[in-house]
Amino acid sequence: MSNKHLFLPSGFIRTPLQNGLGRYIPQLQRITLKFCKNHGGSRGVRDFIETDLMEFAKTNPGTVVYLKPRRHRYPCMVAEYLNGEREYLSCHEFSRAEIQKWLSYMCTRSGIPVMRFRKYNHTDYPSIQGVWNPFTHQAPEINVAQFPHEILSKPVDNGPTATDQLIEIFKKTQIKDPVKPEH
Amino acid sequence: MAALWKTCHQCLRYGLSHKSFYPSVSAINVISKRNFKPRWVAPTLREIKRRKDVEDDRNGGPKIFHRSTFLEWNYDAEIFAFSNRLGEKFNEATLRTALTHKSYVERETARLSDIGVDSYLQIQNNEELAVAGGALISKFTNGYLRAVFTRVPEELIMAMHDFLTSTSNLEIVGKHIGLGDLMLCSDFPCESETYVKSLKAVVAALAESSGEERARIFVQDLVVTQLYGLDINELWNPADPVGNLTDILKREGKAEPEFRLIKHSGQNSVLAVYYVGVYSDKNFIAEGAGESLEIAKEMAAREALKQLFHTEDSMKALPFGRQLKNIQSKIVQLENQPNLPLSKWISEKVTSAVH
Numbered sequence: 001m002s003n004k005h006l007f008l009p010s011g012f013i014r015t016p017l018q019n020g021l022g023r024y025i026p027q028l029q030r031i032t033l034k035f036c037k038n039h040g041g042s043r044g045v046r047d048f049i050e051t052d053l054m055e056f057a058k059t060n061p062g063t064v065v066y067l068k069p070r071r072h073r074y075p076c077m078v079a080e081y082l083n084g085e086r087e088y089l090s091c092h093e094f095s096r097a098e099i100q101k102w103l104s105y106m107c108t109r110s111g112i113p114v115m116r117f118r119k120y121n122h123t124d125y126p127s128i129q130g131v132w133n134p135f136t137h138q139a140p141e142i143n144v145a146q147f148p149h150e151i152l153s154k155p156v157d158n159g160p161t162a163t164d165q166l167i168e169i170f171k172k173t174q175i176k177d178p179v180k181p182e183h
Numbered sequence: 184m185a186a187l188w189k190t191c192h193q194c195l196r197y198g199l200s201h202k203s204f205y206p207s208v209s210a211i212n213v214i215s216k217r218n219f220k221p222r223w224v225a226p227t228l229r230e231i232k233r234r235k236d237v238e239d240d241r242n243g244g245p246k247i248f249h250r251s252t253f254l255e256w257n258y259d260a261e262i263f264a265f266s267n268r269l270g271e272k273f274n275e276a277t278l279r280t281a282l283t284h285k286s287y288v289e290r291e292t293a294r295l296s297d298i299g300v301d302s303y304l305q306i307q308n309n310e311e312l313a314v315a316g317g318a319l320i321s322k323f324t325n326g327y328l329r330a331v332f333t334r335v336p337e338e339l340i341m342a343m344h345d346f347l348t349s350t351s352n353l354e355i356v357g358k359h360i361g362l363g364d365l366m367l368c369s370d371f372p373c374e375s376e377t378y379v380k381s382l383k384a385v386v387a388a389l390a391e392s393s394g395e396e397r398a399r400i401f402v403q404d405l406v407v408t409q410l411y412g413l414d415i416n417e418l419w420n421p422a423d424p425v426g427n428l429t430d431i432l433k434r435e436g437k438a439e440p441e442f443r444l445i446k447h448s449g450q451n452s453v454l455a456v457y458y459v460g461v462y463s464d465k466n467f468i469a470e471g472a473g474e475s476l477e478i479a480k481e482m483a484a485r486e487a488l489k490q491l492f493h494t495e496d497s498m499k500a501l502p503f504g505r506q507l508k509n510i511q512s513k514i515v516q517l518e519n520q521p522n523l524p525l526s527k528w529i530s531e532k533v534t535s536a537v538h
Binding site: 017018021022025026029030032061062063064066068083084123124125126128129130131133134135 | 254255256257260261263264267268269270355356358359360361363364403404405407408409411412413414446448456458472496497500503504
């Protein structure tokens with residue numbers, strides 16, 4: 001059994017700087033692709049750089065892309081977000097398509113660390129009904145009621161007594177005479 | 184030390200690439216042990232961590248480096264991405280000036296004179312832009328607030344304006360548009376004042392490059408949206424709500440507010456609650472609850488004021504972004520036209536919001 005969930009931070013869904021309320025700002029500010037020019041593990045990254053990188057840079061002008069060749073090391077990508085978070089992903093033996101998928105994942109994230117949501121919906125808005133007090137949502141009929149009242153003066157949890165229950169059970173056991181049809 | 188380094192390297196190599204010491208066994212029931220590490224690995228790593236902690240303690244926290252000291256750093260590309268990210272067109276020279284602080288210019292001049300180069304640096308700093316930008320942010324914020332909260336007295340407008348243009352709020356905005364790495368300043372980690380100054384200068388640079396209209400939308404989208412999710416009644420704390428309500432009713436030619444106890448429960452206990460209504464000329468205005476009669480009375484008066492100013496708890500959500508398109512001209516008009524102050528406030532003189 002995995003205990004990973006014990007270390008997963010939990011929280012509510014949120015967005016940095018109310019992003020999207022006024023305008024949408026892509027949160028990925030820069031991404032660094034580190035790769036080796038010779039090794040097979042970096043093959044996918046090299047393919048991606050040769051074929052798709054220009055397209056990626058054109059469609060995401062708000063993101064700075066850095067390429068960092070380094071000899072005989074595993075390839076990886078490091079994404080840096082506007083909220084100061086940094087995400088590292090090892091791309092060892094990733095194919096070109098996989099690199100594309102992970103890049104689009106990094107681009108569309110907000111940078112807030114992955115967490116378990118305590119609820120799937122959340123509002124920052126304060127209460128619209130005000131602070132609760134015992135008279136909130138009280139039925140208005142109580143304003144004109146005369147006390148002592150037949151119903152309102154009784155205790156709320158006034159159930160049948162043991163005697164009442166016994167009488168009820170006794171009544172149920174009685175066999176009724178069939179009604180004779182009249183002719 | 185060299186020996187330790189060697190051990191570290193071995194250790195890391197083991198941690199990363201070592202799979203198993205044992206030859207693979209073909210028996211079905213044997214599950215091979217993955218990530219097997221020799222016994223010396225954990226104590227060595229622990230010792231390295233201990234030494235690192237001691238070093239950090241001595242230096243007061245781990246060492247941090249400015250992003251520009253990294254190998255992968257291209258300031259031109261960063262500037263290009265900054266304007267594209269925000270979706271704004273900046274005049275590049277103005278934007279660079281907006282991001283250059285006086286402290287940076289001074290430090291660079293000192294550095295040059297230290298190495299014997301006495302040349303006057305042709306770098307402009309953002310002092311003037313920051314002053315201009317501060318005035319712009321203040322003006323745009325006021326315009327928005329006055330257009331949206333038409334019935335609110337100027338005191339509450341000023342309270343909201345002060346919150347939005349406060350150092351803490353502008354610092355958050357500055358940080359979240361990525362100014363932290365782009366600012367050229369001598370203080371690192373940067374102070375809040377530096378962030379605020381840069382943000383103000385960026386707004387002024389935008390007004391200079393793309394016109395005041397774009398700068399207004401920029402402020403509305405990034406600064407004013409920080410009002411979302413706040414209880415605006417908590418930003419302004421009237422000292423005497425009962426007195427304020429009495430004055431307003433008097434000015435409107437109505438009778439003095441009359442406070443009547445409607446319901447109460449749990450007196451002489453810690454959970455007492457009093458429910459008080461406000462009436463004027465036998466007409467019901469508002470109701471409020473509190474743990475003592477005095478507090479309940481004040482709460483009722485506050486509720487009455489909220490209803491007059493249309494800032495109830497259940498008020499409509501504030502308009503942002505595209506929703507402001509139709510009232511943009513009104514916002515411009517109201518930038519220099521204050522709302523009624525509380526001392527002159529009458530409900531006939533104020534109009535309801537149009538949004």
